[in-house]
Amino acid sequence: MKMKKILLIALVLFTTTKLFAQEPLKIGDKAPLFSLKDNNGKLIDLKSVLKGHKSVVLFFYRGQWCPFCNKHIKNLQDSLQVLTAKGAYVIGISPETAAGIDKTIAKTKASFSIISDRNYNIMKAYKVSYVMEPGLAERYKKGGLDVAMANGQTDYVLPVPATYIIDKAGKIKFVFFDKDYKKRPSVSVLDANL
Template structure:
């Protein structure tokens, strides 16, 4: 039954995000500066001066089992990613309190950014607004986006992943409107 519910949510999610396309390989990555979960200022331009690449990924929230699995996989392979000169950054609309819940669940030790005004999600063309019907369905499954994100916007990202090289160019994109599909660590390592 739970699997059937997740399939139904997935279908609704896929239909809802039809307009987003994400950025393409070869595109100049939009710069951003934001505070991470530890209060550290994260600037894409600064990171690219001190690292060979940035792995930038977008996740929906601590309530999403697919997000938690992906974050845990990134954490479990963090040494392999950093050995290739990468800095890993997660971006989410969830509140700082819920970012901390994500960290508790996944043991993530890399930077996590609350994208409060959705500037980063907008710049990378991953933001979508859920319609009321989908919001109601999510609530029926125990997911309260108002509480999780600290607002009533009902905004989530397509869970996309980008590798940005030291020149600021996007060299790898995983953008799939099916929220269950994520970039594998093996594909990230191959493109670093």
């Protein structure tokens, strides 16, 4: 029993160390452009969205199976009028399948755009993607969640739950990036940075 506990602690430390090495985009960086369809089939072209809005709140979440992600999305939805009143357009990005996004929407009542980043291109461009360590992926599987299957893939890629606010000029003006998947920026913090 003691050996299992030591191995588990070592695994957590190793996984945390891998995430520590990641560096997000910085305030003042040019936001990478993208163009993909959202959950409603609407083409979301970042350049076009910025032309019609003062800013974009772009956040990355792990999947409908993540209670911390769902809570954050619900908070964003509950305060969506606060954000949109300041000219913000909210976009969620996840590696999960369209079916998973539908479950997210059912759980959170999200009415903003959510994009399935199936090839991880947006996650990579914003420097939030990471590959789960095999031991961690196996622990998730034993707990009933196959992340690769949830993403419709054969690999185990997730985003750090990060949030970027992008201004009208396409520059990043706010970054929230925390390796601890339990942490998200509050709506009041986002509102203060719009």
